[in-house]
Structure formats: C-alpha cells, structure tokens
Amino acid sequence: MSIADIRTDYSQSELLETATDADPVVQFTKWFDEAVKAGVKEPNAMGVSTVSADGRPSSRILLIKNFDQNGFTWFTNxxxxxxxxxxxxxxxSLLFHWVDIERVVRIEGRVEKVTPEESDAYFHSRPVKSRLGAIASSQSRPIADRAELEARYAQVEAQYGDNPPRPDNWGGYRLKPDYIEFWQGRRSRLHDRIAYMLNEKGNWKKTRLQP
Structure with missing residues (x-):
C-alpha cells in the first residue's frame, strides 16, 4: 500500500455551533473529560511548538498539568x-490529537513562567525518581552516552536521597490563549472546525472555518 492511500473516513460525531459553549475553556474541559471517559491513551499529551528568534520552529510532546481560565500549564527545564x-x-502553540474520538484542539497564545511557589508545589508532588532525573539531566544538551547519564543520576541520588530540591532552572510555563480551535473529523473530509478568537476587548468570538 502506498502511503498516499492510507486514510480514514471519520464518522463518530459532529460539531455544530449550537452545541459548543461560548467559552472555549469550558468547551475544552468538556472535550478533555470526554477523551478521558473514552479511554484515550494519555489524553493529557500535547504537541508544544515554539519558534526561535530567527524564525525556525520546533515541536515536541509534553504533558499538560493544569488548565483553567488563567491558561494551560506544563513544567519543564x-x-x-x-x-x-x-x-x-x-x-x-499547543496541539491535542485524540485519535480514538477523531478530535483535534489547537491552542495559541503568549507564554509566561508560573510563580516559584506553583513550580515548587508541582515539583514536590512528583515521584522522587522523576525529581532526581530533573536534576541529573541538562535537558537538550549533548552527552557522551547512556552510561554517563545514569552515572549523573546515581550521583544526584546519593547526594539528595528522597528529598531532592527543585532546581532553579526547572519550573512551569502557562500559555494564555488568544486562539482556540476545535476540529471534529467528518465524512469525505468535510470536517467541522470551530475557532474562538480573543478580540481587543477581551471577549471570545466564535467562527466556523472551512475544512
């Protein structure tokens, strides 16, 4: 089979303007809860895309840890x-793809660091081994081999035991959205797309987009 021949004709649901909430965060909460109830594997997994100063984009998969009217929060180095x-x-931009229920959510906005108190609270809620790993790993930096990484972990474990402190260079980010789009797969590629855009007055405007 050619890669070009791989396709799915979506048919599980529909997304109409009348069925969506006026508040996109409320709508996201509804969809997130439905993804959890449907047994979607890691419904909290999301693509996070950033852009360098010279305009080069990069993406990676992270886990969202909180979302509310203040924004969407994750933690990292x-x-x-x-x-x-x-x-x-x-x-x-954030991207949630819930394949099992044929849904995608795109979220865009400005990102800021959360408070040190929020970062502390989440860091100390993590399993000890995850906290030790956050200290041992200089994320995104080259390393000679796996053995060196494991040696660093063993050194950190010996130093801190069961009470590792949060490193200053580890904490949370919160994206404050100004654009949220909900995509529902439909037959014949006539998908439903409902987009919410934040206007200059701080109000959300809902619009249907062509697929």
Missing part, C-alpha cells in the same frame, strides 16, 4: 531548547 526559544519569542 527552563534551559532546554523550548525554554531558550520562549525566552526569545514568548509565543507558542
């Missing part, structure tokens, strides 16, 4: 590639 790019260009 501030010295990583995405951290460096957000320092240069504080805008990003």
């Amino acid at each position: 501030y010295d990583s590639r995405k951290g460096a790019e957000l320092e240069q260009n504080p805008y990003a």
